[in-house]
Amino acid sequence: MTWLLVIAGGAVGAPLRYLTDRFVQTRHRKPLPWGTFAANMLGSLILGVLVGTTAGGDDRWQLLIGTGLCGALTTYSTFAYETLQLVGVGARLSALANVVLTLAGGLGLYYVGGIAAQAMWG
Numbered sequence: 001m002t003w004l005l006v007i008a009g010g011a012v013g014a015p016l017r018y019l020t021d022r023f024v025q026t027r028h029r030k031p032l033p034w035g036t037f038a039a040n041m042l043g044s045l046i047l048g049v050l051v052g053t054t055a056g057g058d059d060r061w062q063l064l065i066g067t068g069l070c071g072a073l074t075t076y077s078t079f080a081y082e083t084l085q086l087v088g089v090g091a092r093l094s095a096l097a098n099v100v101l102t103l104a105g106g107l108g109l110y111y112v113g114g115i116a117a118q119a120m121w122g
Contacts, residue, residue, distance in 0.1 A: 002063050009068015013043075017073045031094040033082040036075060037102055043074035044106040048113025053121045 020042060021035030028034040047070045050061060079102055086095035 002059070005060055005063040006068040006071075009064045009066075009070075010072040011068075013069040013072030016042075016069075017075065020073075031086070031091055032098050032101075033078075033086075036078050036082055037098070037105070040074045040079060040102055041105050041109050043070045045109040045113040046070055046073070048110035048115075049117045050113075051110075052114030052117030 017039045020039045023035075024038045025033075025035035047066055050065050050070075079098075083095050083098050086092070086098060
């Protein structure tokens with residue numbers, strides 16, 4: 001039964017990632033892959049909110065939202081690929097900015113989401 005929760009979350013997270021990427025990329029062209037960045041930031045925020053709530057301790061919510069939705073919404077592989085693509089075309093500063101912004105932003109939004117959830121529901 002638990003695998004159904006992961007599948008259900010992933011069925012929402014994967015299209016959400018695609019739609020987020022397309023929405024952002026059509027509005028912001030190069031040099032940074034803003035669509036992947038936005039999807040990763042959204043996933044980090046959602047995961048922070050989940051963990052910051054009392055639902056964060058419930059395995060069912062963790063599987064549905066944490067593993068399923070956020071796992072499909074965020075993407076380390078595309079982040080790595082797009083960063084290496086920037087390096088490959090000589091945009092090393094943009095690649096570095098992508099790494100720093102993604103790591104700092106993801107950790108920051110996870111933290112903000114957790115604090116906000118605790119303030120509202122904790």
